[in-house]
Amino acid sequence: MIAQPILLLSLNSICFKASGKQLIKELSYQFKVGPRSIIIGPNGAGKSLLLKLCHRLLEPSQGHIQWHVEAENKSNTAFHQAMVFQRPVMLRRTVSANVEYALSLRGINKAQRRARTEEVLGLTGLNHLARFSARVLSFGEQQKLALARAWALRPKVLFLDEPTASLDPTATYEIEKVINAIHDSGTQIIMTTHDLPQAQRLADEVLFIHRGRLLESGPATTFFAGPTNQFAQAFLKGDLLMWDRPETKMLGD
DSSP, X not given: XXXXXXXXXXXXXXXXXXXXXXXXXXXXEEEESSSOEXXXXXXXXSHHHHHHHHTTSSOOSEEEEEEOOOGGGGGGGGGGEEXXXXXXXXXXXXXXXXXXXXXXXXXXXXXXXXXHHHXXXXXXXXXXXXXXXXXXXXXXXXXXXXXXXXXXXXXXXXXXXXXTTTOOHHHHHHHHHHHHHHHHTTOEEEEEOSOHHHHHHHOXXXXXXXXXXXXXXXXXXXXXXXXXXXXXXXXXXXOOOOTTOGGGOOTTO
16 A cells, blocks of 8 residues: 655635735645645745745635644644745844854754754855854845754745745855755755746646636646646746736636
8 A cells, every 4th residue: 555645734725815805715735745845826926925824924814724743743833844035034143143043042052053053054055154244145145044044943844935036047056955955854845936947946846826826736747747727838838927917817806
């Protein structure tokens, strides 16, 4: 008998409304332990909003979100996840102090904070910048520091919202190397991107969202070989899918 994949996170008919507008619509999905999940779709599709709902920065207007963790961890799921935003927030501290402060908020003792900080700065190639102010780093270095800071927390799942937006190819390559290393260390990656080649490089599974609806999902190889949904097909061809174009609207919108 083939073992069933272990569930990580279930979204059950979640909706989100703001200013009278339904932005996420009856969205259901089960994230499983293992594959890197990449969420794609046009601007305004609801990708970043979905990550914030998963990370519980926002609560759904309807439906519910369920984490599948051990019984003893049910009340503490926030400690098992981290999120890196498109524009990371750097504290007015050194590079190493940015990481150590995040660890202190988790109650990690001083000796462990220093050890973990040295470890992640080494793994991300930032150890030579440890004593520099985080705010003088380049944007690419700041994003790498944001990843290191999250990695130091040793989360079970890491949410990444467009982590290479506005970066040049060299910086993008460096960030992708770190993302792959975090994945290889055992942390689940759930990430949004507008960059289709990047999705092809990183994704094990793809979720395609348009107008707040999940229209197609499945293994990355299958999706990129030819999605079945017409809007996903149009998106891969480079067509513009905008909210106010009649041909890109769906029944019920």
